[in-house]
Amino acid sequence: MAYATLAEDLKELHHPRSWVGKYIWSQDHKYIAVQYMMTAVAIGVVALVLSDLMRLQIGFPGSVGFITPEAYYQMITMHGMIMVIYLLTALLLGGFGNFLIPLMLGARDMVFPFVNMLSYWVYLLSVLILVASFFVPGGPTGAGWTLYPPQAILPGTPGRDWGIILMLASLAVFIVAFTMGGLNYVTTVLQARTRGMTLMRMPLSVWGIFVATILALLAFPALFVASIMMMLDRLLGTSFFMPALVSQGQLLGYNGGSPILFQHLFWFFGHPEVYIVALPAFGIVSDLIATHARKNIFGYRMMVWAIVIIGGLSFIVWAHHMYVSGMNPYFGFFFATSTLIIAVPTAIKVYNWVLTLWKGNIHFTVPMLFAIAFIFTFINGGLTGLFLGNVSVDVPLSGTYFVVAHFHMVMGVSPILVIFGAIYHWYPKITGRMWNETLGKIHFWFTFLGTYLIYFPMHYLGLLGMPRRYYEYGHTAFIPDTAHYLNAFITTAALIVGAAQLIFFYNMITSYFYGPKAGGNPWRATTLEWQTPTTPAPHGNWGPNLPVVYRWAYDYSVPGAAEDFIPQNVPAYGTSRDHKT
């Protein structure tokens, strides 16, 4: 354990001497952030390819020879698990959390840099274990990303021999990695803020990441326990979750376990997980909108309170994922109510984003386009959430494409749009260079419109009653031919959107080498990370003296000020103002 804090003194910093020390075994939060981002994006690309392969099977059944029913279920499982945990969670908290927290708070590094480094390497290990499951006999698990027992560990489920074991092991390792990182993020926010950086002066990005990290710290133990218990059921024959059952004509040795217990554990993690992904996105998008609309965020305090309230509520809604599990209907009533209540703070946030844009000096830069696209997509996905939060609506829809459309809109596309916006926004700070704007805009329009073409029609398919999770539909009375045409159309859109991401990678890679120098503060932003003495920020971030904070993060377009932004570390000198937001 590292006990020394690095916030106050440069001499305590671990100064790397060699190339390996600087880029590989780095304890610098900025390098660790980039390592997290690269790894998460790399494994995310695997999940993206898997989704395109699945779409090929649905849109053009049998067109790809190696997609057997087993392979299809393996792809579903790995796509979901990778996207939710190994991409979104790792990228938003491990990536942006690491990069933004110390820089935005005026700290030199995370408070436990060694543990922080360890966190990345253990995360990498979990990713490698996950990847290994593609190569073991029987392939990865095909249990579905929720890994429901009993079927997850029954003979006949793809990947039952090795895949499921590696999956559970990988999750447990991931959670250990995250806990190490998460303790760092929370402690850094509480202990390493620079002078003048009160909690209520923190940029909303940090608030979002901070509360999401607390959620994750308290929610992941449920998944950890569930993984361990299922692993014992699978390997050592315990009956935590496994009832007595006959499989393929044979009575298995299990007795008396309850699959519902697993569902409770899984969703006790699974629902906060939605907000673990959403809250950092909420925070980041608030900063993007304020910066690129040159206007202070509307209702800052309300935004903070909403983040905290959403975080709290997210722990008492989990069973809305289980309306069809046969649980007590009174539970359903309670959970439907709490679910709908979450809409209130969420709506507050949406209104405040829109009101921040109102009469703002909106610059349609690429990050801003992504931020506005997020608002649209999040409202769409959120509204269908209101449908599904009601038991009576959820029960008929829960097995259909309506649910697929809902959660992809709300926690797939929405956070991904924010992530793209955030990468475009902070890329100049990370690399010191600017990307190509035309390519960025092309990438944006393909991604934004493309994802609508993919997911919007799925609502319609769901209302038709088209079941999700099916490998092939064949010809049934209730699915008309037009639904199949629509599926072919969706697949085409998905392939184009997938291919369009190459523009993004091309832009990022070439700009790293050939992009024009961006300067220290290309967006003329107020937050501290743009005020570093050099760009990219040096080891220790701030040179000899830590910045001192005199104001909040949203002094844009202050009346009477010389410029339309005043950085947080600029003292008052008569520019103070007293206005209500």
Add this chain to the structure above:
Amino acid sequence: MGILQKLTEKPWLVTDHATAGDHDEVSVSAAPTGLYFYFAVATVMFLLVGAMYLMRMGVGHIGFGLDWRPTPKPWLLWVNTFVLVLSSVTFQQARVAARRDQADRVVTLLLTAGLFAFAFLAGQLIVWHELAARGYFLATNPANSFFYLITTLHGLHLVGGLVAWSYATIRVWNGIELAKVKLSVELCAIYWHFLLLVWLAFFCLLLVT
């Protein structure tokens, strides 16, 4: 400042001096905060296991648990509990000694506390052995499964604590200035108390069910 006051600050007001608000100086060490947050994580984990225990047992007639046969409680568990209490008490004494800068006492007390912890772990292993010898294996009954699961989770936490303990003890042993190790001793002691509480809670659960 209370948390409510903090959350209702008006951040858009500019102050002339940066120190307005909280946080005049960066606190000496972040480690206690980190440790307390870890307690939150571990507490949630143990609480969830406890909840699963009760639900699987069939409390409230949820309908599972027809196959639940309580695990016997060997008398050795009482001894182990006592040993763990001793370990915690000794750690507390080491903590006090460290505050009073009594380096010699700190070494002795740390070593004793560590020995008690090892004795506890050994005792738990003997309990396992005894249960297994009597035919109570991990998979024979859900009550056993939970017993082995919880003792393992708790034991592993203690092993983790012993890593920190050995680090601190070696440093004190090598005669490093006590001021530099004081915090480690403090944190170890707090961690030990936490694990004692977890164990006592689980032991009670075991006794009443």
